[in-house]
Amino acid sequence: xxxEESMKEIMSGNEAVARGAYEAGLAFASAYPGTPSTEILExxxxxxxxxxxxxxxxxxxxxxxxxxxxxxxxxRSFAAMKHVGLNVAADPLFTFAYTGVTGxxxxxxxxDPGMHSSQNExxxxxxxxxxxxLMLNPADSQEAKEFTKLGYELSERFNTPxxxxxxxxxxxxxxxxxxxxxxxxxxxxxxxNIKKFVATPANAKVMRVQLExxxxxxxxxxxxxxxxxxxxxxxxxxxxTSGISYQYAREVFGEEASYLKLGMTFPMPRNxxxxxxxxVEKVYVVEEMDxxxxxxxxMLGIDCIGKDIIPRYGELNTDIxxxxxxxxxxxxxxxxxxxxxxxxxxxxGCPHRGFFYTLSKKKGVMITGDIGCYTLxxxxxxxxxxxxxxxxxxxxxxxxxxxxxxxAGSDLKVVSVIGDSTFFHSGITSLIxxxxxxxxxxxxxxxxxxxxxxxxxxxxxxxxxLMGQETTxxxxxxxxxxxxxxxxxxxxxxxxxxxxxxxxxDEAIAKDEATVIITKWPCALKRFSKEDKxxxxxxxxxxxxxxxxxxxxxxCVKTGCPAINGTGDHVVIDAASCTxxxxxxxxxxxxxxxxxxx
Amino acid sequence: xxxxxNILLVGVGGQGTILASKILTEGLVDAxxxxxxxxxxxxxxxxxxxSTQVRYGEKVYSPIVGVGExxxxxxxxxxxxxxxxxxxxPDGKMVINDFEIPSAPILMGVAEYPxxxxxxLNEKADTLVFKAGEIAESLGTGKAMNIVLLGALVxxxxxxxxxxxxxxxxxxxxxxxxxxxxxxxxxxxx
Numbered sequence: 031x032x033x034e035e036s037m038k039e040i041m042s043g044n045e046a047v048a049r050g051a052y053e054a055g056l057a058f059a060s061a062y063p064g065t066p067s068t069e070i071l072e073x074x075x076x077x078x079x080x081x082x083x084x085x086x087x088x089x090x091x092x093x094x095x096x097x098x099x100x101x102x103x104x105x106r107s108f109a110a111m112k113h114v115g116l117n118v119a120a121d122p123l124f125t126f127a128y129t130g131v132t133g134x135x136x137x138x139x140x141x142d143p144g145m146h147s148s149q150n151e152x153x154x155x156x157x158x159x160x161x162x163x164l165m166l167n168p169a170d171s172q173e174a175k176e177f178t179k180l181g182y183e184l185s186e187r188f189n190t191p192x193x194x195x196x197x198x199x200x201x202x203x204x205x206x207x208x209x210x211x212x213x214x215x216x217x218x219x220x221x222x223n224i225k226k227f228v229a230t231p232a233n234a235k236v237m238r239v240q241l242e243x244x245x246x247x248x249x250x251x252x253x254x255x256x257x258x259x260x261x262x263x264x265x266x267x268x269x270x271t272s273g274i275s276y277q278y279a280r281e282v283f284g285e286e287a288s289y290l291k292l293g294m295t296f297p298m299p300r301n302x303x304x305x306x307x308x309x310v311e312k313v314y315v316v317e318e319m320d321x322x323x324x325x326x327x328x329m330l331g332i333d334c335i336g337k338d339i340i341p342r343y344g345e346l347n348t349d350i351x352x353x354x355x356x357x358x359x360x361x362x363x364x365x366x367x368x369x370x371x372x373x374x375x376x377x378x379g380c381p382h383r384g385f386f387y388t389l390s391k392k393k394g395v396m397i398t399g400d401i402g403c404y405t406l407x408x409x410x411x412x413x414x415x416x417x418x419x420x421x422x423x424x425x426x427x428x429x430x431x432x433x434x435x436x437x438a439g440s441d442l443k444v445v446s447v448i449g450d451s452t453f454f455h456s457g458i459t460s461l462i463x464x465x466x467x468x469x470x471x472x473x474x475x476x477x478x479x480x481x482x483x484x485x486x487x488x489x490x491x492x493x494x495x496l497m498g499q500e501t502t503x504x505x506x507x508x509x510x511x512x513x514x515x516x517x518x519x520x521x522x523x524x525x526x527x528x529x530x531x532x533x534x535x536d537e538a539i540a541k542d543e544a545t546v547i548i549t550k551w552p553c554a555l556k557r558f559s560k561e562d563k564x565x566x567x568x569x570x571x572x573x574x575x576x577x578x579x580x581x582x583x584x585x586c587v588k589t590g591c592p593a594i595n596g597t598g599d600h601v602v603i604d605a606a607s608c609t610x611x612x613x614x615x616x617x618x619x620x621x622x623x624x625x626x627x628x
Numbered sequence: 629x630x631x632x633x634n635i636l637l638v639g640v641g642g643q644g645t646i647l648a649s650k651i652l653t654e655g656l657v658d659a660x661x662x663x664x665x666x667x668x669x670x671x672x673x674x675x676x677x678x679s680t681q682v683r684y685g686e687k688v689y690s691p692i693v694g695v696g697e698x699x700x701x702x703x704x705x706x707x708x709x710x711x712x713x714x715x716x717x718p719d720g721k722m723v724i725n726d727f728e729i730p731s732a733p734i735l736m737g738v739a740e741y742p743x744x745x746x747x748x749l750n751e752k753a754d755t756l757v758f759k760a761g762e763i764a765e766s767l768g769t770g771k772a773m774n775i776v777l778l779g780a781l782v783x784x785x786x787x788x789x790x791x792x793x794x795x796x797x798x799x800x801x802x803x804x805x806x807x808x809x810x811x812x813x814x815x816x817x818x
Contacts, residue, residue, distance in 0.1 A: 040653060040654065040657055040663075040665075146668050147668075170664070170691075198668070199666060199691055199692065202666060202667055202668060203664055203665065203666040203691035204653065204663075204664070204665040204666070205662075205663065205664050205665075205691075206657055206662070206663070274691075276689075277689040277690040277691065278689075278690050278692075280689045280690075281689050281690050347690065347692045347694055348690045348692065348694050349694035349695055349697075360694075360695060360696040361696065361718070362695050362696040362714040362715075363696075363713050363714055363716055363718060363752050363753060364713065364714055365710060365713055365748050365749075365752065367710065367742045367743075367744065367745070367748055368710070368742070369707045369708070369710045369711035369742065370707065370731050370733055370734055370739045370740075370741065370742065371731060371733055371739075372640065372675070372676055372677040372707075372708075372711075372731035372732070373675075373676065373731070373732060373733075374675055374676040375675045375732045377675070409732075410733075410736070410738070411736060584737065587735065587736055587737065588736075590732070590736065592675050592732060592735060594735060595730065595735050596735060596736070596737055597730065597734065597735065597737065597741075
C-alpha cells in the first residue's frame with residue numbers, strides 16, 4: 031500500500047468526528063451513549079485510547095460539565111450526545127457560552143429526524159441560536175472530520191463552545207476520509223480568572239455584553255469562511271441548504287442551479303444570504319425539520335420557497351425533495367400482498383421478559399416507563415407500560431401520579447420501571463423525591479449490568495470504564511438505603527424467577543409508601559464480565575418442548591419470546607437463540623417444556 | 629460522468645448484512661469509485677429488519693437510495709424482498725435468498741407469513757432465487773451464507789475491475805478466508 035492510499039479510510043460520520051478530534055490534539059472527552067451519537071466515544075475510547083482520555087458519564091449534563099472543566103483547565107475537550115441529551119446538558123451550556131473557553135471545546139448534538147431510534151424529533155439548531163454558540167453542520171464523513179478540527183480553531187479564536195450539528199444520516203453513513211496527523215496541544219498554563227469563569231449576576235452582565243461583540247465577529251467570519259462559499263451556476267434558481275439536505279438538493283436541482291451550502295449556520299451569515307439571493311431569480315431553501323435557515327431569510331425580507339413545500343417533519347431524501355419541488359411522483363413496483371411488520375422485540379433470554387410478563391398480570395396498576403430496551407415491554411403481547419417520556423422520567427412521573435391518585439382517594443397504584451443505566455442517568459434524583467416526599471410508587475430498577483439499547487456500553491453499575499479500567503460499582507441497594515428507603519421496602523429478585531417477582535410486586539404495591547424492587551440478571555447479549563460469571567449461573571442452557579406433552583395452548587407464545595414458534599402442530603423453541611431463561615417453562619400448564627444443557 | 633448505481637442489502641438482524649456491505653464498499657472504493665454507504669443502527673439486534681444502502685459512481689451526493697431507484701436489491705430473507713420491492717428500478721434485479729424468518733406477529737399467531745412471495749416477485753421483476761444457506765452448508769459452514777449472497781449480488785451488479793478476494797481477506801478472520809472465498813465464488817457462479 032503506498033503512502034497516499036494509506037492516508038484514506040472508509041469512515042462513518044461518527045468515526046470521522048472522533049478522528050478529527052484526535053487530530054486536533056483532543057485531551058478530554060465525555061459522553062452518555064445515545065443513538066445516533068454513540069460510536070464517537072466508542073471510537074475515541076478504543077482506537078485513540080493511548081493518546082487521549084475518554085469516559086462514559088452518567089448523563090449528558092455531567093459529560094458537558096466535565097468537558098467544560100477540562101477546557102477551563104486548559105486542554106481541548108469534547109462532549110457528545112443525541113438530540114434529547116442536549117436538553118439535559120443545556121443548563122451548563124447556556125452559561126458556558128457567556129464565559130467562553132480556555133482550551134477549545136467542541137460538542138456534538140446528533141439529531142434523529144424521522145425518529146429511527148428516539149422518542150421525539152427536535153431540531154437542535156435552535157439550541158445553538160438560543161444558547162448563542164457557534165454551530166457547524168457537516169454534510170458527510172469528510173466534512174465531519176474537517177469541521178471537528180476547524181471547530182477547535184474557531185472555539186479558541188472566538189472564545190466560544192462550538193456545536194457540531196449532526197443528523198442520523200451523517201452519523202451513520204460511510205464514505206472515504208482523508209486522514210491527517212495528530213497535532214499535540216500543550217496545556218494552557220492555568221490562571222485564576224474570576225471575572226471570566228464565575229458567573230455571578232455582576233460578572234454575567236459584563237459577559238453578556240461581551241458575548242454580543244464575539245457574536246458579531248463570528249458572523250463576519252461566517253460570511254467569508256470557505257465552508258460557506260456559494261457555488262454559482264445558473265441564475266434562475268438558487269438553493270440555500272446545509273448538512274445532509276445539501277446532498278439531496280444537489281441531486282434534485284443538478285448542475286443548472288446555484289447553491290449556497292452553509293457549513294456554519296450560527297451565527298447566520300446574513301450579508302452572504304442577501305448577496306446570494308440578489309444574484310438568483312428564485313430562492314429555494316432545503317432543510318430537514320424546522321424552517322431554521324428559512325426564517326433567517328424571511329427576517330431579511332428575502333422571498334423564498336421552503337417549508338410550504340418541503341416537509342417539516344421526518345427525514346428528507348432525494349425523492350421527497352424532488353416530489354416537493356417538481357410534483358412528479360415516480361411509478362414504482364407494488365404488490366397487493368404486503369410484508370408483515372417486523373418490529374423490534376425483547377430478545378430471547380432477555381431478563382426483562384420474566385419481570386414484564388409477571389407485571390402484565392397485575393390488575394389495578396398504572397405503569398410509568400422509561401427509555402431503554404425495556405420500553406419494548408409496552409409492545410404486544412406484554413403491553414406492560416402506560417407512559418414513556420424521557421430518561422429518568424419513570425420514577426418522578428410515577429411519584430406525581432401516585433400522590434395525585436392517593437390524594438384523590440383512588441385505589442390505582444403506580445409502578446415505575448427503569449433500567450440500571452437510566453437510573454444512574456437521572457433516576458436517582460427522582461427516587462429521592464419519591465422517598466423524601468413520602469410518595470407511594472413502587473420503583474423497579476431492572477439491573478441487567480449494562481447499557482443495553484445503545485449496544486452495550488459500560489455504566490457506573492458494571493465495574494469497568496470506557497477505557498477498560500476496573501473501578502468501583504455503584505451498590506444500588508446501599509444507595510437506595512442511603513437516600514432514606516427503609517430496608518424492608520427494598521426487594522432484590524431474580525427476574526427469571528417469576529414467583530419471586532410476583533411476591534415482591536404484591537408486597538411492594540400493597541404498601542402505602544415508596545418501595546423499590548431491584549431485579550438482577552445480566553443482559554443475554556452482553557459479553558459477561560468475570561463478576562457476572564461469579565455472581566450468576568451463566569452455564570449455557572436451553573429449553574426444549576416435548577411434542578407429546580404440548581397441548582398448543584400457546585401460553586408460552588404469549589411471553590413474546592422470539593425463540594418460540596407457535597405456528598406448527600406443536601410449539602418449537604429455536605435452540606440457537608434460546609438461553610434457557612425458563613420463563614416459557616414456568617408459564618406452561620402442561621409441563622411440556624424442559625431445561626437441558628446446551 | 630458515469631451514472632450512480634444504487635444497491636440495497638436487506639434482511640433481518642443477525643444475518644450478516646453488515647459484513648457483506650463492508651466488503652462490498654471496500655471493494656468498490658479500492659477500484660476507484662466514490663462510494664457512500666448508509667446503515668441504520670439501533671434496533672437491529674432486537675429482531676427488527678435491517679437495511680444497508682450502497683451508492684457508487686464517479687460522484688455521489690446522497691447516501692440514500694430512493695423508491696424505484698435500486699439497480700440491484702439483495703434480500704437475505706424472502707419477506708424482506710417483498711417489503712423493499714417498491715425500491716427496485718422497474719428494470720432492476722432482485723437477488724433473493726429463499727429463506728423465511730417469521731417476525732414477532734407471525735410467531736405469536738396474529739399474522740401469517742405471506743404466501744406466494746416468490747411467484748409475485750418473479751412476475752414483477754427480474755429475480756435470481758436460491759437457497760444461500762444450503763450452498764454455504766455444502767461448503768462447510770452455514771455462516772458464510774451472507775458471502776454467497778454477496779457473490780450473486782456482485783455478478784448482478786456487472787461491475788468489473790474489483791479485487792473481491794482482497795476485500796474478503798481484509799474483513800474476515802484468517803481461518804475463514806478460504807471458505808468465504810469459496811462461498812463468494814459459488815454465489816458468483818449462480
